[in-house]
Amino acid sequence: MKKTFPWGATVGADDIIQSSSSGIVCADRQDIIIWVNEKAEAILGMKAGQLLGSAITELDIGRESSRELVNGNAEIIFYREGRKLLISQNPLRSKRNVVGAIYTISDISGLDKNENQSHLQCKVESIIEGSHDGIILTDHEKIVKVNSSFLRISGLKKEKVEGIAIADLADSSHVCLKSINEVFYLVHQKKKSITIMRKMHRGNEIYITGTPALCDGKIDHVTVNIRDVTELQRLQEQVSRLTALYLSTPDDTLAAGLAGENIIVESPVMKGAVDLAVRIAPVDSVVLIHGESGTGKEVLARLIHRLSARSKGPFISINCGAIPEHLLESELFGYEKGSFTGAWREGKPGLFELANGGIIFLDEVGEMPLNLQVKLLKVLQDMEVYRVGGIKPVKFDVRVIAATNRNLRDMVKEGKFREDLFYRLYVVPIEVPPLRERREDIFPLTWHFLKQYNQKYKQSKTFSSELITILETYNWPGNVRELQNIVERLVVTGDTDLLKPEHLPHSIHQRSEMEGFSFKNSGTSGIARLSHAREQVERAMLTQALKMKQTTREIARLLGVDHSTVVRKLRKFGLSGAEKHQGKGSGKG
Numbered sequence: 001m002k003k004t005f006p007w008g009a010t011v012g013a014d015d016i017i018q019s020s021s022s023g024i025v026c027a028d029r030q031d032i033i034i035w036v037n038e039k040a041e042a043i044l045g046m047k048a049g050q051l052l053g054s055a056i057t058e059l060d061i062g063r064e065s066s067r068e069l070v071n072g073n074a075e076i077i078f079y080r081e082g083r084k085l086l087i088s089q090n091p092l093r094s095k096r097n098v099v100g101a102i103y104t105i106s107d108i109s110g111l112d113k114n115e116n117q118s119h120l121q122c123k124v125e126s127i128i129e130g131s132h133d134g135i136i137l138t139d140h141e142k143i144v145k146v147n148s149s150f151l152r153i154s155g156l157k158k159e160k161v162e163g164i165a166i167a168d169l170a171d172s173s174h175v176c177l178k179s180i181n182e183v184f185y186l187v188h189q190k191k192k193s194i195t196i197m198r199k200m201h202r203g204n205e206i207y208i209t210g211t212p213a214l215c216d217g218k219i220d221h222v223t224v225n226i227r228d229v230t231e232l233q234r235l236q237e238q239v240s241r242l243t244a245l246y247l248s249t250p251d252d253t254l255a256a257g258l259a260g261e262n263i264i265v266e267s268p269v270m271k272g273a274v275d276l277a278v279r280i281a282p283v284d285s286v287v288l289i290h291g292e293s294g295t296g297k298e299v300l301a302r303l304i305h306r307l308s309a310r311s312k313g314p315f316i317s318i319n320c321g322a323i324p325e326h327l328l329e330s331e332l333f334g335y336e337k338g339s340f341t342g343a344w345r346e347g348k349p350g351l352f353e354l355a356n357g358g359i360i361f362l363d364e365v366g367e368m369p370l371n372l373q374v375k376l377l378k379v380l381q382d383m384e385v386y387r388v389g390g391i392k393p394v395k396f397d398v399r400v401i402a403a404t405n406r407n408l409r410d411m412v413k414e415g416k417f418r419e420d421l422f423y424r425l426y427v428v429p430i431e432v433p434p435l436r437e438r439r440e441d442i443f444p445l446t447w448h449f450l451k452q453y454n455q456k457y458k459q460s461k462t463f464s465s466e467l468i469t470i471l472e473t474y475n476w477p478g479n480v481r482e483l484q485n486i487v488e489r490l491v492v493t494g495d496t497d498l499l500k501p502e503h504l505p506h507s508i509h510q511r512s513e514m515e516g517f518s519f520k521n522s523g524t525s526g527i528a529r530l531s532h533a534r535e536q537v538e539r540a541m542l543t544q545a546l547k548m549k550q551t552t553r554e555i556a557r558l559l560g561v562d563h564s565t566v567v568r569k570l571r572k573f574g575l576s577g578a579e580k581h582q583g584k585g586s587g588k589g
Helices: 014-016 036-043 062-070 117-130 147-155 176-188 229-244 251-256 268-280 296-306 323-335 370-382 408-413 419-425 439-457 465-473 479-493 505-513 530-548 552-559 565-574 578-584
Strands: 002-004 010-011 023-028 031-036 075-080 083-094 099-105 134-138 142-146 194-199 205-215 219-227 289-292 315-319 358-362 385-386 393-395 399-404 429-430
Touching: 002 530, 023 036, 023 083, 031 036, 036 099, 062 075, 062 099, 134 147, 134 176, 134 419, 147 176, 147 205, 176 194, 176 219, 205 229, 219 229, 268 296, 268 429, 289 296, 296 315, 296 358, 296 399, 323 370, 370 385, 370 419, 408 419, 439 465, 439 479, 530 552, 530 565, 552 565
Parallel strands: 289 399, 289 429, 315 358, 358 399
Antiparallel strands: 002 010, 023 031, 023 099, 075 083, 083 099, 134 142, 134 219, 194 205, 205 219, 385 393
């Protein structure tokens, strides 16, 4: 998420984190480091490439932190190479579930007892002001100070808050102010930290935590922390997607194979297809790639070529369905001079000859006529060809990769494809799934194409979360090719930098909303009753929402209905995963 200031500067979440004066290290639940900022690299004396993928416990500060912080300490002091480091640990959450830990490392070597008190106070104020959470400092009776994050969350003015008496907040109509009053007196009553949850008028959920500062067993003052959970959830969705895009670490084989390739892979099913291509690339086996049009079959073929021993040789691609039948034989196998009217005077080598030492890619091989299939089988077996009109064989050494969007087995049964050729090609089959079956790839592919066309057309467009949601739920009959074309169209035709659903072609917006809906029934008229149609729409919308959200409460917010309505409808339609989602959403909040 980026913020554009009136003077034109654009600042993103990554800019803010990188600008932090503290080192920040993120680790997953297995204590594996998944992200560091530049300040952490400087403090630890190691580059990100050395840290990412390592266990936090392998570092000296990590071992000490794991030992000390597990005992309930919020932060520890650690001495390293003559420096004094302050290390704190906080849970890393995703949709309220703990998915790892965030370590904040500050070099406080200069903050000893003899340091100027005003300098220390300045640092403390900087930390308070830099917090994303709202922070309110109080004394015995009034609000002393608030940070800018509190003003952002509450929408209040600083001069209207600082100096106001806590007792005067009890009857306030503002949720934040009334909550500060509640927490303040609960802390004094219980003499311990208290957290309450409230919902603001605009619908955002906030958590208000009051923490007492004790002196000789008495409360000296109370610090109140306000966290906008709804805002953090929106940020977390974006962080999760960016993490999937930039921090995904496939296995070593796949990582080595994709080095330098513009192949975006996030879904498990596509990772399996790419990994198979990487593993069979070094050998010379015939490969048959099957997948719908636009799924990226040629991209996979080019990956195999780049990773093979034939990478220095040519990669010759031919679409067997795009060349007229009477020209296909001469294109594939070549012809001698004077062999037919219109031929080149000196003759012409075929594509198999041109591919010598490399790879020939026979795209849409299922479109090849039967009479040519016989000759192709002979060529594949003998690795030699007779040109049209020729009497001497021409030998060559090529590897064959074929691709088709048709079911060749069915074509064999129908007599439209030779069985012996099918089994000659069907040595290593690779299935490339359609984009609708690997929706995890839609988001990273979208941003990849957006970056590509922003650079090409010198634009700075970005997508709203609503537009991304539509792209992720659309069925993409044209697969990756259609997605790429749509992104290019949005970049060149969008009239604002922030692209929204209204910028999409009407056909995509409409089809996304109606995907999977069917209003027919078994009646004689062929038209469903209104009640039946309504049920179909409700079922389709709930099915779609189950794919997009984790809990029934989130689904209720998405659809704009009560939580109880969602639970009742899920039970009514017997949707898969209904009980699981109900369990997740049954807790507080």
